[in-house]
Amino acid sequence: MPVDGPFEAVPPRASRRAPRLLDWRSGGWLLAVSGVLCVATIFLWVQRSNAHPLAVGDGRDVSTYGFDLSPCLVPRAGLVAAGFPKDGIPALVRPEVFTVAEVATFSDELRRAHKGKYLLDGDLVIGVLAGGTPRAYPLRIVTWHEVVNDTLGGRPIAITYNPLCDSTVVFERQIEGETLEFGVSGLLYNSNVLMYDRRPDAAGESLWSQLQFRAIAGPAAARGAELRLLPAVVVRWQDWTARYPDTTVLAPDRSRLRVYENTYGGYFGSDRLRFPVEPLPPAGPRRLKAPILAVRTGARWHVFTLAELIRRRGASGEVRETLDGVDVRFACQTVPAAAVWAESVTGEPVQVVRCCWFAWYALHPPGAEWDLGDEAD
Numbered sequence: 001m002p003v004d005g006p007f008e009a010v011p012p013r014a015s016r017r018a019p020r021l022l023d024w025r026s027g028g029w030l031l032a033v034s035g036v037l038c039v040a041t042i043f044l045w046v047q048r049s050n051a052h053p054l055a056v057g058d059g060r061d062v063s064t065y066g067f068d069l070s071p072c073l074v075p076r077a078g079l080v081a082a083g084f085p086k087d088g089i090p091a092l093v094r095p096e097v098f099t100v101a102e103v104a105t106f107s108d109e110l111r112r113a114h115k116g117k118y119l120l121d122g123d124l125v126i127g128v129l130a131g132g133t134p135r136a137y138p139l140r141i142v143t144w145h146e147v148v149n150d151t152l153g154g155r156p157i158a159i160t161y162n163p164l165c166d167s168t169v170v171f172e173r174q175i176e177g178e179t180l181e182f183g184v185s186g187l188l189y190n191s192n193v194l195m196y197d198r199r200p201d202a203a204g205e206s207l208w209s210q211l212q213f214r215a216i217a218g219p220a221a222a223r224g225a226e227l228r229l230l231p232a233v234v235v236r237w238q239d240w241t242a243r244y245p246d247t248t249v250l251a252p253d254r255s256r257l258r259v260y261e262n263t264y265g266g267y268f269g270s271d272r273l274r275f276p277v278e279p280l281p282p283a284g285p286r287r288l289k290a291p292i293l294a295v296r297t298g299a300r301w302h303v304f305t306l307a308e309l310i311r312r313r314g315a316s317g318e319v320r321e322t323l324d325g326v327d328v329r330f331a332c333q334t335v336p337a338a339a340v341w342a343e344s345v346t347g348e349p350v351q352v353v354r355c356c357w358f359a360w361y362a363l364h365p366p367g368a369e370w371d372l373g374d375e376a377d
Contacts, residue, residue, distance in 0.1 A: 055085035056202075057186045065186055067196065067207055068218045074189055074209070079217075080275055082188050086196075089184040091147035096251040097135065100241060103249055115257065119249070121238035122336040127247075128170055128232050129349060130155045134244035136237065139168075141252055144259050146193055147182050148250065149173065157230060158182050160210050162193040163264045164274065166291060167355035169210050170232035175225060182208070189216065190362040191275040211355060211363040231349030235339045273358070281361040288358040294370065295342055296351040298324030301370035303360060306338045308374040321373065326350070 057065035062079050065086055069076060082088075098106060107117040118138075119125075125136040131153020139161065142148060148159040156173035160182075173180050185196040185207055195208045197220065206218030206225070213229060215221040233240075241247060252260060267274075271288040280288065291306045302323050310332045312319050319330040328350060331341040342352050353360075364370055 055088070057081065057085040057088075059083045059085060059088075059186070062187060066202055067185065067187070067205060068203060069207075070217075071222055072217045073214075073221050074212075074216050078189050078276070078278065079194075080188050082186055082193075082275070084186055086186045087183050088186055089144070089146050090253075091149060091183045092145045092250075092253070093149045093181060095148060095150060095253075097248040098251045099248055100245065102251075106251075118252070119237050121236065123237045124234055124337055124339060125237050125240055125249070126159055126161065126168055126170065126232055127235055127240045127244075128152060128157065128159065128230065129244075130157060130230065134240075134247040136240050136247055136249040138237070138250060139234065140260055140263070141250055143264070144256065144262070145253075146184050147195055149181050150250075158195075159232075160193070160195065162210055163267070164188070164191045164193070165211065165355050165359035166268070166289070167192065167211055167353070167359055168232065168234050169213070169227075169353055170230045171213070171227040172230060175220075175227070176223070188275055190277050190359065191273055192359055192363060209363070211353070211359055229351050229353070231351055233341050233343075233349075233352060234354050235341050236333060236337075239333065239339070239341065277358060277362045279362060279365060280358060286357050288356065290357040291338065291354060292357050292360055293330075293340055293342060294353040294355070294360055294364075295323060295328060295373075297326040297328065297344075300324065301353075301364070302373040303370055304330070304373045305357065306332075306340055309340050310334055310338060312374075320345070323373075 058081070060081050062081055065081070103119055107119065110116055110118060124139040126139060126142060127134065127136050133153035135150075135152050137148060137159050142159060142161040143163050146161060150157055150159060156179045158171055158173050160169050160171070161167065173182070180197045182195045183198050185194045187194045187207065189209055192209065192211045194216070195210060196205045197208065199205050204219055206215045206220035208214065208220070208227065209216045213227040215225040268289055273288065286305060293304050293306065293309070294301045295304065296302070302321075309319050309330050313332040317332050319332065321328050321330070327345040329343060329345050333339045343349055
């Protein structure tokens with residue numbers, strides 16, 4: 001019997017349809033497209049991660065950089081992070097080079113775009129002669145890479161420059177029978193760059209001190225590995241091309257042209273240091289950041305300040321010194337920047353390191369290995 005009231009015992013006559021599964025017309029196509037896009041996004045992310053690995057090192061804590069610090073041949077407390085990750089400054093590998101004519105062509109392109117010129121006559125370059133082949137590395141370019149892994153005259157070499165120490169060192173990359181590729185570790189010791197040798201297994205990488213010319217931590221340090229220095233000069237572009245008109249020159253990374261416009265001018269305007277340095281030279285007439293040349297012709301290094309060499313230059317613009325039985329000529333220039341070309345009087349290159357006074361003193365504390373070759377400037 002029917003039940004009186006507002007409710008019925010049976011559903012109303014209108015039938016209830018069973019729910020229909022999602023098909024292509026009712027929105028399934030949207031799910032399919034979303035799935036494809038999701039897979040594509042994951043694929044691109046993986047590819048980009050492989051090409052640009054996540055940064056290693058937080059810019060503050062040395063332990064986050066993952067380097068093996070056993071053994072550590074320098075005081076562990078002296079290692080500091082430089083404020084950027086491992087490879088945060090991109091070292092160059094097998095870089096493009098220009099001929100002198102191509103430098104002029106590229107400069108014309110920049111000038112038409114109102115971006116100046118690539119090289120001016122007075123710009124400083126690191127000049128290297130290897131296997132009879134000359135090449136110049138503009139200082140304002142190397143400043144923003146710090147390490148250039150190159151091959152010159154069939155010889156694997158590394159051109160290194162650290163702007164905090166104004167330090168230039170060129171050395172062979174073939175060490176202990178192995179050709180190494182170096183990167184910028186993101187760590188410093190005594191305000192000087194620590195490089196690392198790149199390896200497939202990061203656990204096998206070692207830290208290398210630019211101004212101590214050796215491995216200071218990791219497997220290479222355990223073996224006592226050292227860097228073999230090559231002769232190099234820091235001179236004006238016009239002087240280098242006058243000597244070597246057939247020279248090639250490092251070409252810029254065109255994606256970083258804006259970066260190359262920056263300078264460390266403010267840093268060198270005072271003696272203030274940005275990172276710890278120990279020991280510092282005793283107070284005296286030399287500025288901490290005074291540029292010096294360390295010259296080696298035998299077992300010892302002989303250190304000269306550029307200011308003193310320039311003060312002593314004669315009418316010829318040269319200073320002559322006999323170092324460990326070798327007659328050395330210092331050709332001095334002052335405009336637009338101080339530059340001294342050191343070589344034997346016979347024209348043979350000699351080992352030369354240019355850097356700040358504080359950096360040489362801290363990384364080579366006074367001892368039997370060097371002497372001060374000039375009076376206070």
